[in-house]
Amino acid sequence: MAARRLGGSSWQQMSLLSRRWCLQAGSAGKREQNRYSSSSTTLEKTVENSEVTREEIVLPRRKTWDKLAVLQALASTVNRDPTAAHYMFQDDPFLMPRNTANSRLLSLSKESGRSAAKYIIKEFPQYFDKTTSEPNIPCLMPENLTPQIEGVSEAALKERIHLRGVKASVDLFDQLLQAGSPVSLETTNSLLDLLCFYGDGESAQEKQNEQKGDLEEPEENTSEQRSPKRQFQKSLNSSGFRWRENSNAERIFKIMPERNAHSYCTMIRGMVKHGAPAKAYDMYTDLLNERHKADVHTFNALIRAVPYLKEKFAERWALVKDFLNHMVQQEVQPNVLTFNAVLKTLRRCGGVGRGVSLSVIQEMNALDIEPSLATYEHLLHIFYRSVELQPSTIIAEILEEVEKRSFTPQDPDDANFFPTAMQACCDLKDIKLAYRLNKSMEKGDNWKFLDMDRLNAYWSKFFSLLCMMEQIDVVLKWYKEMTPSLFYPSTRSMFDLLQALDAANHLEVIPSVWEDIKQLGFSRKQDLLEELLSLMSREEHPEEEHDGAFPANQQDPH
Amino acid sequence: MAAPVAARALRVVSWSRSCAPPALGAHRDLHTTPVCFKTRAARVRVGKGDKPVTYEQAHAPHYIAHRKGWLSLHTGNLDGEAGAAERTVEDVFLRKFLYGTFPGCLANEVVLKRRANLLVICLVVLQNLAPSKLYFLIGYSETLLSHFYKCPVRLEVQTVPTKVIYKYL
Numbered sequence: 162m163a164a165r166r167l168g169g170s171s172w173q174q175m176s177l178l179s180r181r182w183c184l185q186a187g188s189a190g191k192r193e194q195n196r197y198s199s200s201s202t203t204l205e206k207t208v209e210n211s212e213v214t215r216e217e218i219v220l221p222r223r224k225t226w227d228k229l230a231v232l233q234a235l236a237s238t239v240n241r242d243p244t245a246a247h248y249m250f251q252d253d254p255f256l257m258p259r260n261t262a263n264s265r266l267l268s269l270s271k272e273s274g275r276s277a278a279k280y281i282i283k284e285f286p287q288y289f290d291k292t293t294s295e296p297n298i299p300c301l302m303p304e305n306l307t308p309q310i311e312g313v314s315e316a317a318l319k320e321r322i323h324l325r326g327v328k329a330s331v332d333l334f335d336q337l338l339q340a341g342s343p344v345s346l347e348t349t350n351s352l353l354d355l356l357c358f359y360g361d362g363e364s365a366q367e368k369q370n371e372q373k374g375d376l377e378e379p380e381e382n383t384s385e386q387r388s389p390k391r392q393f394q395k396s397l398n399s400s401g402f403r404w405r406e407n408s409n410a411e412r413i414f415k416i417m418p419e420r421n422a423h424s425y426c427t428m429i430r431g432m433v434k435h436g437a438p439a440k441a442y443d444m445y446t447d448l449l450n451e452r453h454k455a456d457v458h459t460f461n462a463l464i465r466a467v468p469y470l471k472e473k474f475a476e477r478w479a480l481v482k483d484f485l486n487h488m489v490q491q492e493v494q495p496n497v498l499t500f501n502a503v504l505k506t507l508r509r510c511g512g513v514g515r516g517v518s519l520s521v522i523q524e525m526n527a528l529d530i531e532p533s534l535a536t537y538e539h540l541l542h543i544f545y546r547s548v549e550l551q552p553s554t555i556i557a558e559i560l561e562e563v564e565k566r567s568f569t570p571q572d573p574d575d576a577n578f579f580p581t582a583m584q585a586c587c588d589l590k591d592i593k594l595a596y597r598l599n600k601s602m603e604k605g606d607n608w609k610f611l612d613m614d615r616l617n618a619y620w621s622k623f624f625s626l627l628c629m630m631e632q633i634d635v636v637l638k639w640y641k642e643m644t645p646s647l648f649y650p651s652t653r654s655m656f657d658l659l660q661a662l663d664a665a666n667h668l669e670v671i672p673s674v675w676e677d678i679k680q681l682g683f684s685r686k687q688d689l690l691e692e693l694l695s696l697m698s699r700e701e702h703p704e705e706e707h708d709g710a711f712p713a714n715q716q717d718p719h
Numbered sequence: 720m721a722a723p724v725a726a727r728a729l730r731v732v733s734w735s736r737s738c739a740p741p742a743l744g745a746h747r748d749l750h751t752t753p754v755c756f757k758t759r760a761a762r763v764r765v766g767k768g769d770k771p772v773t774y775e776q777a778h779a780p781h782y783i784a785h786r787k788g789w790l791s792l793h794t795g796n797l798d799g800e801a802g803a804a805e806r807t808v809e810d811v812f813l814r815k816f817l818y819g820t821f822p823g824c825l826a827n828e829v830v831l832k833r834r835a836n837l838l839v840i841c842l843v844v845l846q847n848l849a850p851s852k853l854y855f856l857i858g859y860s861e862t863l864l865s866h867f868y869k870c871p872v873r874l875e876v877q878t879v880p881t882k883v884i885y886k887y888l
Contacts (some may be wrong), residue, residue, distance in 0.1 A: 255878040256850050270851040274858025282866050294836075294869035301869045686880070 176687045196460040260649045356410040357431025422453035438466035454491045464502040505537035507667035535572035545585040567605025592630040618649035633665035774885040794835040
């Protein structure tokens with residue numbers, strides 16, 4: 162310390178002489194700081210600072226960034242453009258869709274153009290198989306779907322199963338059996354898997370070759386009676402195939418010399434998928450008789466099939482409990498899909514379902530299984546969509562859960578959560594809940610659950626609720642922001658908007674609303690026109706308003 | 720202007736017979752094309768005043784980078800970069816392909832932009848076809864060209880009601 166003081170005083174003397182003298186005393190770090198300081202207190206502080214900097218410099222750990230981090234950061238700076246259509250459409254006034262039907266038409270035509278190109282690529286793969294890109298991009302190469310291994314052997318059968326050729330595999334299997342060579346249990350099981358998944362019909366590739374109808378319509382099975390089975394089939398299986406008595410899967414199952422648990426499970430799942438629940442139940446009793454254990458997916462399928470096995474609510478719930486007990490006995494761990502299946506069945510159990518569903522949720526929490534959006538959707542359905550609406554605050558609790566995190570898709574029914582929740586908010590006429598729901602949808606990845614149709618339904622309901630409950634300027638602000646980028650208003654929405662304008666006596670906006678109606682293509686809808694005209698004829702409008710926008714206005718002040 | 724260039728015939732100029740013809744009658748010939756003067760390249764000749772001409776066609780090549788831009792943008796022609804010839808061949812194929820796929824609809828030359836791997840094709844299209852048909856063709860072209868060139872291809876289409884005429888020559 163004494164040395165430094167000495168240095169300090171000598172510096173002070175030297176500073177009187179010249180500022181350009183470099184100091185020799187003290188550490189090198191002092192020089193820069195001392196050049197411009199003239200008081201000794203600052204000098205002492207700088208001396209202490211340079212002492213500190215002589216310690217170890219700790220290098221921070223190198224951060225590893227995700228490959229997409231830069232793109233995600235850039236994307237977070239760009240907001241949604243409220244005047245543009247969905248990004249899959251071209252940004253041109255002639256090519257932008259006008260309303261919902263138009264947007265569906267255009268997106269479907271683009272998709273059919275893509276499948277036309279894929280057809281060409283499949284037909285002439287020799288023009289597309291040169292690998293000009295480094296590294297090779299496999300998804301841009303033509304698919305090679307012809308089996309390589311010829312001849313009647315088990316390896317050939319395995320290859321055809323791998324390439325998903327249903328007919329080819331079944332033919333080859335029959336050939337193998339006729340030739341007398343045994344087929345191993347594993348291969349037979351994988352053949353059964355293929356058959357039960359595609360339902361003995363054709364797989365997607367083979368179906369494409371024979372498809373003549375629309376991409377839209379599922380193939381109707383004409384020889385069917387009107388029965389609950391038809392709805393069951395529509396709800397579970399979109400390809401229209403129905404499980405037949407003499408289908409290939411059953412035939413192969415019967416002639417199998419030995420069967421293990423996997424065979425039974427596959428058959429049960431296939432039967433449930435393709436509309437034969439009673440058979441699935443019989444198969445399950447067979448499985449129990451053989452003392453095999455079923456796996457969790459089989460139990461999920463069986464629980465989903467319960468509403469079609471029994472009619473009375475109490476019986477349904479008893480059967481579900483039965484299955485769950487069997488699960489416990491066979492030491493099969495339930496997963497989130499199990500509980501979703503239970504809740505889906507409880508949807509059709511009326512009052513019994515309502516009483517029991519909360520205990521199901523508690524069971525789920527006890528097992529530490531995180532609920533997916535489908536769980537909440539089923540709960541909302543049970544409590545809010547039944548005939549006798551009893552007041553319940555469960556929606557607030559559900560929203561609290563949903564707001565906390567961003568969900569990943571785990572169940573095909575997840576996608577229905579947001580429209581159902583918005584419908585429940587509309588029924589309850591609660592705008593605050595709707596705002597909360599909106600916020601939770603924008604959080605993280607939750608917006609990915611809404612595809613084009615559901616997006617439209619969701620926002621239409623939100624807009625109707627807004628028109629009913631909110632002030633007119635808030636309504637107009639949302640209207641400007643939401644159309645046409647998020648949804649295309651339907652006739653119903655324009656009706657609601659007109660009524661809201663009516664209630665707020667804000668009729669000056671009507672010319673621009675009429676422009677929008679014309680653009681949406683609703684200018685010939687009778688009831689909308691009548692509503693508009695009655696609003697316009699209610700009052701005298703000032704002079705500026707009748708320029709240009711109203712060919713039909715009767716009250717033109719001259 | 721989007722019409723394909725007519726093939727020019729090759730002309731064969733033989734060396735005269737007097738200087739040492741090979742024994743078996745085989746010839747070594749010099750092949751030339753007919754003369755193409757650079758003063759006539761890419762120029763629409765002035766006529767009676769009834770020929771409608773777009774901005775692109777009306778300007779001669781010496782106006783590129785002054786009044787015109789480029790129709791094909793890639794880095795193959797920079798110093799040290801490879802692949803200029805391949806890009807040119809791809810461009811020719813793409814222009815022919817698009818001329819045939821959008822029959823009678825192209826209002827102007829196609830602009831091709833290459834950014835890293837991505838190929839952006841900018842078209843100006845007349846409003847002859849219904850929007851759904853145009854989207855069909857757009858989806859078809861994008862997928863087919865992506866699979867053909869093994870790189871992502873994006874079409875950006877702008878529509879005009881009629882061809883935009885700059886002047887009459």
